[in-house]
Structures are given as structure tokens and as C-alpha cells.
Amino acid sequence: MTRFGELWKYSLRDMFVEAASGALQDAGADRLDSIYVGCMSGGQFVGQEHLGPLMADHLGMTGVPATHVESACASGGVALRQAFMEVASGMSDVVLAAGIEKMNDGADVTNVLATAADQETEVYYGVTFPGLYAMIARAHMETYGTTEEDLAWVAVKNHKQGALNEKAQFRREVTPDEVMSSSIVSEPLRLLHCSPVTDGAAAVLLCPLEMAKEFTDAPVKIVGSGMATGSMALADREDPAFLDSVAKSGEKAYKMAGIGPRDVNVAEVHDCFTIAEICCTEALGFVEKGKGGPAAKEGFTALGGCIPVNTSGGLKSKGHPVGATGIAQTIEIFRQLRGEAGARQVENARIGLAQNMGGSGASSVVHIFEGV
Amino acid sequence: MPSPRYAREIPTRYRLEAARCGGCGKVTYPARRICPSCRGVDFEKVTLSRKAKVITSTVVHVPPDDFLMEAPYAMAVVETPEGARFMTQVVDCDPSTVLPGMDVDLEFRLIRKEGNSGILCYGHKGVPAA
Numbered sequence: 057m058t059r060f061g062e063l064w065k066y067s068l069r070d071m072f073v074e075a076a077s078g079a080l081q082d083a084g085a086d087r088l089d090s091i092y093v094g095c096m097s098g099g100q101f102v103g104q105e106h107l108g109p110l111m112a113d114h115l116g117m118t119g120v121p122a123t124h125v126e127s128a129c130a131s132g133g134v135a136l137r138q139a140f141m142e143v144a145s146g147m148s149d150v151v152l153a154a155g156i157e158k159m160n161d162g163a164d165v166t167n168v169l170a171t172a173a174d175q176e177t178e179v180y181y182g183v184t185f186p187g188l189y190a191m192i193a194r195a196h197m198e199t200y201g202t203t204e205e206d207l208a209w210v211a212v213k214n215h216k217q218g219a220l221n222e223k224a225q226f227r228r229e230v231t232p233d234e235v236m237s238s239s240i241v242s243e244p245l246r247l248l249h250c251s252p253v254t255d256g257a258a259a260v261l262l263c264p265l266e267m268a269k270e271f272t273d274a275p276v277k278i279v280g281s282g283m284a285t286g287s288m289a290l291a292d293r294e295d296p297a298f299l300d301s302v303a304k305s306g307e308k309a310y311k312m313a314g315i316g317p318r319d320v321n322v323a324e325v326h327d328c329f330t331i332a333e334i335c336c337t338e339a340l341g342f343v344e345k346g347k348g349g350p351a352a353k354e355g356f357t358a359l360g361g362c363i364p365v366n367t368s369g370g371l372k373s374k375g376h377p378v379g380a381t382g383i384a385q386t387i388e389i390f391r392q393l394r395g396e397a398g399a400r401q402v403e404n405a406r407i408g409l410a411q412n413m414g415g416s417g418a419s420s421v422v423h424i425f426e427g428v
Numbered sequence: 429m430p431s432p433r434y435a436r437e438i439p440t441r442y443r444l445e446a447a448r449c450g451g452c453g454k455v456t457y458p459a460r461r462i463c464p465s466c467r468g469v470d471f472e473k474v475t476l477s478r479k480a481k482v483i484t485s486t487v488v489h490v491p492p493d494d495f496l497m498e499a500p501y502a503m504a505v506v507e508t509p510e511g512a513r514f515m516t517q518v519v520d521c522d523p524s525t526v527l528p529g530m531d532v533d534l535e536f537r538l539i540r541k542e543g544n545s546g547i548l549c550y551g552h553k554g555v556p557a558a
Contacts, residue, residue, distance in 0.1 A: 166492055176437060177458065178515045181539060181551065182488065182495040183503050190486035191505060198484065198528045243487040243524070291505045291513040292464065296484050 057258035057387055060375035061225040068095075068102050068158040071257035072111045075380075076154050079259040083271035089148035091115075091122035094135030094155040095379035098124075100168040102161050111154070128172035129328060131155060132258070132382025133412030133421035137281050139262045140423075149267060154259035155383035165253050169378070172415040174289040186250055186329065188290055188416040190242035193331035195297040197244065202334065202349035204244055208235035209353035210330035211248050211372055217359055218369020220400040223384075225254050225375030249330040254375030258383035260390065265428070274394045279407075280315070280424035282308025288418045297346075299332075301420040302339035302413060309409070309422040310341075317341035320424070321405040322392045323363060324385035326413040327370040333357075336411055337365060340422070359400060367392065367400045382412035386423065393427035434549065441551040444478070444534065446512050447471035457512035478534040479557060480506035483513065485530075487523040494540045502526035506554055508534075518554035531557035 057078070058071050066074075072093070080086070093111050098104040108122030125135040132155025139153035159165055170179045173188060196202045212232055218224040230248055238247040261271065268275035286301030287293050293300065310316055317340055325340065327333035334348035342363050343351050351357045357365040368374045368388035371381060389408035391397045406427055413420040439445040440458040447459035451468030457476060462469060485504035488495070495501065502523035507513045516534070518526040532554030539551040 164493065166490070170492065179492075180549070181503065181515050181517055182491060182498070182501065183515055184488060184490065184492060186490065187486050187488045187503055191484040191503070194486060194528065195484040240487075240489045242489060245486075287464070289515070291483075291515050296505060 057223060057380075057384055058256050059223050060254050060256040060377060060384070062160045063255040064160065066255060068098060068104060068156060069110065069114045071158065071255065072154060072156045073114050075156070075257035075259040076111070076115050076152055079152065079261050083261045085150055085261060085271055088117055088120050088150055088152050090139070090142055090151045091117065091120055092125050092135040092139045092151070092153045093122060094125045094131035094133070094153070094382060095157060096126060096128050096131050097168055097171065098158070100171065101163045102158050127419045127421070128414030129326070129376070129378040130382060130412045130414035130419045130421050131379040132384070133410065133423065134283065134382070134419070136260070136382060136386055136423060137283055137421055140278050140281055143262050143264060149263055151262045152259055153262060153383060154257065155380035156257040157377035157379040158255050159253045159377060160255050177289050177291065184242060185416070186242040186245050189329040189331055190245045191290060192296055192335065192416065193244055193329070196331060196334065196349070199297050200346035200349060204236060205232060206334070206349035206353060207244070207249055207330040208232045210327065210333045211235045213352040213358045214327060214366050214370040214372040217367050217400055218373025220398070221369045221374055224369045224373050225252055226373045245329060245331070251328045251371035251376035254377040256375060256377035256380045256384070258380045258387055260383055260386055275428050276390050276393050277426045277428050278423055279426045280309035280313030280422070282306060282312065283419070283421040284308065285419050286417050288415065290416050297335065299335045299339045299413070299417040299420065301417050302336050302411060305420040305422045306340040306411065309424050313424040315407065315424065319407055320363060320409045321407050322367060322389065322402040323365050323409040323411070324368060324370070324388050325365055325411045326381070327366055327372050328376060330372070332413070333365065333370065336413070340409070340411060359402065364402050367397065367402060382410070382421065385410040385412060389425050393425055442536065444476040444552060446474045446476050446510065448474045455510045455512045457514055474510055476508045476510055476512055480508045480532050480534060480554060482518070482526060482528055482530040482532065483507055484528055485518070485526045487526070494542060504554060506532060516552060516554050520555040533557050
């Protein structure tokens with residue numbers, strides 16, 4: 057994967073080629089049967105669609121089938137799922153799953169991201185993405201007594217972990233006071249509750265397990281994959297503080313893997329806003345419904361805690377190039393399960409989970425991985 | 429928003445027309461072809477009463493371009509007595525007072541002036557209940 061950040065010197069295709077050729081080189085692979093490119097909106101961010109053939113072309117792989125996958129901020133995770141299903145079906149052997157996004161190229165980021173919400177019933181009236189998550193946060197505070205300090209500690213934890221990640225956009229720690237005195241974006245969310253605007257790309261290679269030894273001595277197995285949708289508009293959800301699609305995608309992945317939340321040693325969840333990490337850890341069953349608030353402050357979800365969440369720094373500190381995020385999460389879990397995470401290594405990590413979500417939770421995809 | 433798209437939404441936005449499912453009674457707003465609750469397809473038209481209660485809310489300080497002059501403004505998910513829930517702005521009050529449980533009346537208002545041509549787009553906004 058590329059470094060995440062404001063990569064002014066890199067175009068969308070530059071970033072794809074760096075990430076994809078890096079994955080091929082790491083594995084010593086010289087052929088691909090298929091390519092999936094997760095990207096939320098090349099069309100709106102840089103005016104480029106038809107990303108499948110463009111990226112195959114620039115990778116020197118013209119002729120290989122290549123498909124663009126879109127599910128807003130879950131595009132990367134869904135690209136991985138498509139690649140996984142293609143290999144699992146027996147249709148292909150060596151498949152590249154990539155995620156890319158070029159957000160810093162002059163586009164109106166707020167408006168582009170808002171296209172992942174319901175244009176006719178939400179955006180029309182003036183709501184923004186931080187606005188939607190702010191309403192989720194307020195509902196969570198109202199229903200379960202979650203506090204602004206609880207939210208702030210998610211940012212504090214993830215920045216502390218992200219400071220250890222050489223690919224992260226913001227490699228610096230923040231204090232609860234800094235978070236709680238940062239400028240207000242949409243009440244109760246402040247600037248430091250929000251993930252940043254990021255450029256970046258990430259890519260992984262999938263193949264049947266019996267073939268993996270050809271490419272690596274330490275493969276990681278995908279043992280569960282689940283995806284689910286939820287109501288597009290926040291107003292259509294019975295409980296605005298609960299992310300139903302996340303719960304359903306988790307249940308499917310757990311069932312396929314034959315495990316439960318307590319078996320997971322390390323997880324990357326979609327913390328596009330601090331409140332999102334709290335809601336996702338609840339929906340995935342790491343904490344009880346309504347009790348996710350204090351988990352970061354108490355260290356339950358921190359490195360060294362019961363279930364370390366977002367050891368990469370998460371979207372908050374590592375950065376959130378929307379379409380690339382799902383693949384970057386996968387790479388963090390891959391490193392953890394191979395014992396290659398350096399200073400942020402979770403001891404004896406054997407089973408890892410990555411959860412990637414689109415919009416205000418209208419789509420969610422979960423993968424469960426196991427070291428071999 | 430291109431004008432055909434805007435025109436299609438007029439019954440919803442100007443007249444608060446919703447649909448009640450003949451199968452399970454769920455009220456959907458805007459009206460849909462298939463009930464999200466029971467997948468029924470028989471609906472009767474319902475006009476929502478012009479009052480609602482705030483379910484959750486926020487105050488937007490960093491707005492989209494078309495709303496630049498209005499920030500900070502309150503936005504809320506509200507529920508009408510018929511059970512319809514939707515997103516709306518709540519105006520004519522201190523935005524920080526717009527909190528869950530607040531009662532609002534729904535009034536026909538200008539929502540936005542769109543793009544460079546400044547096309548006037550209308551709909552409903554909440555105001556503190558009389």
C-alpha cells in the first residue's frame with residue numbers, strides 16, 4: 057500500500073500502480089486472472105470512470121478482466137469480497153483486490169461524500185456526513201449516556217496507535233483536551249472526532265490456499281465474509297444509535313467462520329467518526345449494546361486490552377481514502393496475524409476481523425482472517 | 429438539481445404526501461412502491477399533519493456550499509403523529525435548543541437557492557411548536 061496522506065504528486069493511477077505492483081512483487085507473482093478495483097468516486101473526485109481497464113492497463117496487465125466495485129466508503133471491503141468469491145468459486149486462481157481514492161485534487165469533498173447519503177431526503181435539506189454521524193452520536197448519548205469525553209478517547213486511542221504506523225497520515229498523539237477543544241464541525245462532533253481527507257491506495261493478492269505456498273511462507277486465510285445492507289436514510293432506522301447492517305454483516309461472517317466475537321484477537325473497524333467505532337464495536341458484539349462508550353478510555357479496545365481495535369490508527373489517524381480503506385484494514389490484520397506489526401503488534405494474534413462500512417451505515421462488509 | 433427531478437418531488441415536499449401500507453399500516457415518507465416493512469404494494473395516500481417531535485439532532489457548523497450563509501443551523505430527524513420520520517432543518521430558534529423530545533410545527537419554507545443560477549427550492553422546515 058502507499059503511504060496515506062495528501063499525496064499531491066501522485067495521481068489516482070500512480071497510487072494504484074504503486075500499491076498493486078507492490079503486492080505482486082511481495083508475492084513474486086507475474087500473472088493475474090482478475091482484478092477488482094474498489095473506489096467510491098473516481099468520477100466525482102477526479103472525473104475518471106471506467107477504472108477497471110484503466111488500472112489494468114497501467115499495471116501492464118491489459119487483457120486481464122478488471123472490475124470497478126462501488127459501495128461508497130465500503131468499496132474496498134466489497135472489492136475484497138468479490139475477489140474472494142471469484143477465487144472461492146474456482147473461476148480464477150490469482151486475483152488482485154485493490155482499493156484507491158484520490159480526494160485531494162480540487163473536488164468539493166463534502167459534496168462528493170454526501171452522495172453516499174440519500175440525496176432526495178437528506179442532502180437536499182442541508183445535512184452533511186459529519187451531520188449524520190453527529191445525529192447518531194446524539195442519539196447514542198441520549199439513549200445510553202455516552203459522553204463527549206467517551207468520544208474523545210476513541211480519537212486519543214487511535215492517534216496513539218497510529219503514531220506507530222509509518223503509513224499513517226497523522227503520526228502524532230492527541231490529548232482528550234485537544235480533541236474536546238478542537239473546532240466544532242457538527243454538534244456534538246468536533247474536528248478531531250472526524251477522519252481526514254486522504255489520498256491513498258492499497259492492494260492484496262488472493263489465491264486458493266493450496267496454491268499460497270507458491271507465493272509466501274506465511275499466508276493468511278479468509279475464514280469468513282459477510283455483507284449486509286441497512287436503510288439508506290438515517291430517519292428510516294428504528295434505532296438511529298444502532299448500526300443494523302454492521303450487526304448483520306458480522307453475524308454472517310461469524311457464522312461462516314464458525315466463531316464468535318470473543319474469539320477475535322484484533323480488529324479494524326470503520327471509525328470514520330469516533331462515534332462510528334463505538335457503534336461498530338457494539339454491533340460486532342465486542343461490547344454490549346449501549347456500553348461501547350467507555351471502552352476506549354478504559355483500555356478495553358486499546359493495544360494491550362481485551363480486544364485491540366484499530367491498531368493501525370484507524371481511519372481517524374491513519375487516514376481515510378474512502379475506497380482504499382477496506383483493503384488497508386485487511387493489510388493491517390494480515391500484518392498482525394503474521395506477527396509483522398512491529399511496535400503495535402498484538403501478542404499471539406491468531407484471528408483478526410476487518411469491518412468496512414458505506415454511508416451512514418447503509419452497507420457494511422466484514423471479513424474474518426486466520427493465520428496459517 | 430435538474431428541474432424534472434425537482435418537479436417529481438413536489439407532492440412530497442410541498443404537500444407532505446406520504447403513503448400508509450394497506451398490509452401492515454406503516455407510513456412511509458416519501459411514498460414508496462414497496463413497503464420496507466412487509467413488502468406490501470397496496471397503499472393509501474396520507475397527508476402528514478404539520479407537527480412533529482425531534483428524535484435526534486445536530487447543529488451543522490461546516491455546511492455544504494448552498495447553505496453557507498445559514499450556518500450554524502439545526503438539523504433533526506423528526507417523527508410526525510402518523511409515524512413518518514424524516515430529516516429537516518429546525519429554524520426560528522437558537523439552534524442549540526433543538527434537542528431530542530422537542531415539539532416542532534412544520535412550515536412551508538425556502539430550503540435552498542441552488543447553484544450559480546440560484547433556483548429557488550422549497551420544502552418544509554420545523555419551527556418551535558406554537
